[in-house]
Amino acid sequence: MPSKSRPEPNCSIARTLELVGDRWSFLILREAHNGITRFADFRDLLGIAPNILTARLASLVEAEILVKREYREDGARSRTSYHLTQRGADLKLVLGALQQWGDIHAPRDDGPTVIRRDAETGEQLDVAFVDPRGRSVDPEQVAFEPVVGGPADRYSAWR
């Protein structure tokens, strides 16, 4: 969550990190993308302290990345489950990019634990920059260009 003492950042990267900018939040979102919804399952899979999990889930709900629902098992009291919103579902690409970088640059000896696959064709997928016709573009050819007159225009060497 944005702190009260700092202005809201202009940059989309910074704005995104205000909402999901710590390791536990990303790992909770990884589990949510795996279909995990229950507090006890997040806690047990991640080995996260309950008070930290409570705080991170509350932040992700406040950021409208997760939404709470109530569920009740037979004879038990009502409990809360946590589900991805569209905003949360759209973080799949960020998780895929983090995963792909780790596959290449921080690999396990046994190879990747997870493959990104087209559910229809079964083909393995990468994350890439794509042009308006949906064709991938070499990352070296990609420039992050400041909008002229925008706040990022302060950079003399934005490349």
Added chain:
Amino acid sequence: MPSKSRPEPNCSIARTLELVGDRWSFLILREAHNGITRFADFRDLLGIAPNILTARLASLVEAEILVKREYREDGARSRTSYHLTQRGADLKLVLGALQQWGDIHAPRDDGPTVIRRDAETGEQLDVAFVDPRGRSVDPEQVAFEPVVGGPADRYSAWR
């Protein structure tokens, strides 16, 4: 950096976050991708406390995402500058994915501050999942599939 008390994680997302898993690290990397190399420039652009900047730069150097070089301006003492390695350069796609999510889900009233552009054609670019022929694939069609027998196989509902 991996803490001594935890085993090294199997998942590529977790392994990546061990190396770059906090907001300041991503923002330092954003500036590095903008061509920033000097301590004082990182400090002034980010408004980060010097002791935190020192610690984060040291972590990124230890992770071989940045590499130190010495430089000397006329009459001044030798100083250290920080440059992206190939590992660091390859995080461009992660930054692009964070940026794109923010453009869509945490937009500024004035629109994005930075456009991803093909430096050769000038076309605007997106980040996407792509198939082996480099064609983009609808994210809803993308499954994160555990490698059978791998550690992620514990999940019954990995989607």
